[in-house]
Amino acid sequence: MAHITPVLLCGGSGTRLWPLSRKSYPKQFVPLMGKETLFQASARRLHGQELGPDGELGFAPPLVLTNSDFRFIVTEQLGLAGIDPGAVLIEPEGRNTAPAILAAASHLAASDPEALMLVAPSDHVVPETAAFHAAIARGLGPVREGRLVTFGIHPDRPETGYGYLELDAPVADGAPQALLRFVEKPDANRAEAMLASGNFLWNAGIFMARAADMVSAFRAHAPEIFAPVEAALAAARTDLGFLRLDPEAWAQAPDISIDYAVMEKAENLSVVPFSGEWSDLGGWDAVWRESGPDEDGIVTSHGATAIDCRNTLLRSESDRLEIVGIGLDNIMAIATGDAVLVADMSRAQDVKKAVEALKAKEAPQATAFPKDHRPWGWFESLVVGGRFQVKRIMVHPGAALSLQSHHHRSEHWIVVEGTARVTVDDKVTLVTENQSVYVPLGAVHRMENPGKVPMVLIEVQTGAYVGEDDILRYEDVYARN
């Protein structure tokens, strides 16, 4: 059985699915389609043993590439999915796909040059898992011959939002074929022509290779990437189980995609055609398409009602929010508790303009959610008044907030789920559901969850200033300042 390490690229911060995808918590971590997040679904798709038509596939624990802000989201979501991460590499900054993939390849090759790797974005939709496994299995032959395999999707429309792969012959029965060239995102006419010719596939950005072969390809075709990435790996440091690449070396790596840096130059390339459904969910129009519009072209979420509409996407992203559309045509409207997007369906690629406009007016909705994820869990502000704020705080089992104090506020804590261990100055107490604790202004305090189930408490802050930056940290298991 082939043993393949999934390399999940998880550092993106897409704004085209705002308001559901924001810089602080982007689309790969959101349950956009179904109950799992896209990242969880991507990890699950590449998880398990004896998969493929003949049971010839088995996946090793994934290697995840992400950035520092998302590292605890990655481990939390893998944990909830019951998948053990093999390694989590932290990119000091986003440098596109080439440096990230080389870092993964080099990390794997260091322990086993023969290791097989499958690189995949973590924000795509591939509903037909068995068919996808079959395509991966078809790629094993070329990979074992030392080739780099890329996967191409059968186009079903003249899409202008994707790059294409040109083959030297019409796409056949799914067997690996030779690649003629990569084609940039086309205009509409060119896209029509490519769809008609039958020699083109969409470039899905999914690659498979032996780790050592991938490293060799970089060494041959992209030496300007090779050196800084090797240095960043050599100087990487381990931090709470994460592998942090060295920032100084990493900053020397060019910001470039693997297509440009390696694939367009390499000659040992094979393409495996994949005829199953696939989408990069690159905009709300893609979400609408992939969600299965009814005969009137309507897609509605729970909490959404369409009256006399056509070709319309209506989504409510909160249990306490109803959205109603009346007489709409070709409109998409997505509502969260703190932000609403309403756009013509043809303007899906302009959603980033909404984010830019909100950034310009310094609205927090541009980049952040009311729910703020931290290493220990999350909190959300429920209401802010003149001299008070109310928060809901969730602490994971075994997790702890930093030991801290505030200059301007007192806090009342009421536990509503689970059990907290609370430190206030020299006193440590266990506080359980329906019990409360008072933390006077200036007191050194800490909140922990010593239990086996999540702990939820309501915090009522009162004082002249209730901003997040009124905090003095004395000790922090997550090494924050």
Place this chain on the structure above:
Amino acid sequence: MAHITPVLLCGGSGTRLWPLSRKSYPKQFVPLMGKETLFQASARRLHGQELGPDGELGFAPPLVLTNSDFRFIVTEQLGLAGIDPGAVLIEPEGRNTAPAILAAASHLAASDPEALMLVAPSDHVVPETAAFHAAIARGLGPVREGRLVTFGIHPDRPETGYGYLELDAPVADGAPQALLRFVEKPDANRAEAMLASGNFLWNAGIFMARAADMVSAFRAHAPEIFAPVEAALAAARTDLGFLRLDPEAWAQAPDISIDYAVMEKAENLSVVPFSGEWSDLGGWDAVWRESGPDEDGIVTSHGATAIDCRNTLLRSESDRLEIVGIGLDNIMAIATGDAVLVADMSRAQDVKKAVEALKAKEAPQATAFPKDHRPWGWFESLVVGGRFQVKRIMVHPGAALSLQSHHHRSEHWIVVEGTARVTVDDKVTLVTENQSVYVPLGAVHRMENPGKVPMVLIEVQTGAYVGEDDILRYEDVYARN
């Protein structure tokens, strides 16, 4: 100086401005245009002395007609506007305008048959107050001759949503003219023809008369209304300063408008033309029009951003909510914290369908707001969990909640503004900002605001059931069960 009693009709529960107007708190009580609510603006428009071109107008305290649910909203909003209500008559149920106006006329005539009354809806927009006062002043002559005066608005478009008044001659210089007939809401062709003829005005539903003359008109033309309304007044009872009309008698009054019941039959009618701006804000398209669209036809509220839009209304009704429109044409989108309406501008009259659809799925947003107004103030649910709920509660100075207990929940109260007097079983304590109180399950308790400023507290409920109906009331100054 003429002394006129404004009669404000305030019982409506319009659904066409959902989600901002809901049955529990309809549009007249909402700050739809500017900072004051429509009701407050209506009361202020008919408030003051020595008004009109020659200082010939003076207004008595208003007589308000409303229903039981809105009685405390009426007094609270008048109080905030600094206007003393002369009387608040409670209609046991809505019976359209005729019975309400007769009740007001009869109530006024009982103490002074010569009293002048000006009947006005409380949900219209009349921005040019001085011009409106001048029109009222022009109506004083006919009123003193014993005529019933109605006000007609110069039409500036072929509106099909209003009734019309037909004059016996082209509309002249604003002087009172004789009325030929009332015209129902027309179709588009008829509306065009009426606009072209110059003999028609919009029926604004505003009337002025001597109270005794109004009563006489009902006695003459609508005896079937006269008897039950007189009986409902005779059996009315006073309750905390409100005059509650007798429900049994009131139920006998036909559900009919004053136009049908009296005005179309009366012969002593005069029309005062009014050329100032006026709108009944009968839909979001009217709000868009009255809000002054820019040259691209765009109206945005604070918290709303329009990108490449035309003829579009975007409103955010919450400080913590951003709405962004992209590439919209002829769309209106209104977002509150718990509901979003997105509709084609041409479908403004179908917004009631949204309310019907939400009622059918039993969504609370159909009729109620998260903020629930009570005689003593208001509360809103901030979050509901499996076994807990968090509320923000505001209590007016001098107000008190009922003495109560719960079977299924304990409550933690943290005062964040003002001072509370709290009763828990036999103990009464004063609780001020940053202090808390625990109310155990089953304890008999009450919360009061003994102070001079509003008191705000955060209530954290925990227990197996946190519904509103788990309440046993022992004493209530507002006589609720």
